[in-house]
Amino acid sequence: MKLGIVGKGGVGKTTVSALLARSYAADGARVLAIDTDSNPNLGVSLGLSVPEMEALPVLPRALIVGTGGNSTSAELVRDYGRTTPSGVSLLSAIKVNEAAAGCMCGGHATVRSLLGTAIEEQADVAIVDMEAGLEHLSRSGGTLAHADVLLVVMEPTRKSVLTASRTVVLAEELGIPRTVAVGNKARTADDAEFFRTACAEYGVPLAGVISFAAAVVAADLAGGVVDAEQGEQIMREIAELRAFVGGVPVG
């Protein structure tokens, strides 16, 4: 399964990507996480130290992956993938190393091409943590054109639900088979209710609600992974979300 994680800035895409990736890996799946944020930090959420994350090799730009191309997915995973302490393999796809370095379209083209190959030979689940916004659906070809499922992360704000509703339309135009949304950072029953009513109003299929979790705040402050014990509730909510998203069944 190829899963793209998208949504407005700061809603929790990286957090949800890492928790889902860990959850699949904990059930024995081979998980490949792909960081396509130009300001990457998925690695820290998967257990790398900041220096380890900074040292990750970045995928070459504008590669054609697969038959007749410059490289195969097996070669890319072998040469650029790194196993993280969470058991998830990580590929760093895009990174801005210097000011005025130009647009990142070439990096997105590589990811698009990689997702178009038989990536299932390398991974049971490929999770792509996207940068905020909708450009990955509009950019020439669409970075996520070959995704099987898009998961739009929202927070309890109308603007993030509106972003989700625009995403649903664009994803359909791009031919992505399935798009679902998840409400994140719900602090109260009213927040959960807001997700249900706003999603119904804007035609957004709601796959689940994830609570605001002290364990996520603590992990963020410490610069590490969410502690499974302290984050027991959020791990349970992530497992429930997997039932909607698909991929590998919860073990």
Ligand SMILES: Nc1ncnc2c1ncn2[C@@H]1O[C@H](COP(=O)(O)OP(=O)(O)O)[C@@H](O)[C@H]1O
């Ligand atoms: N369920 C949650 N509970 C508490 N804090 C959260 C939760 N999800 C995300 N956050 C916090 O919100 C901020 C943005 O999350 P992040 O995953 O980096 O968002 P994005 O990748 O969408 O920009 C971070 O400080 C993160 O720790």
Ligand SMILES: [Mg+2]
């Ligand atoms: Mg992020």
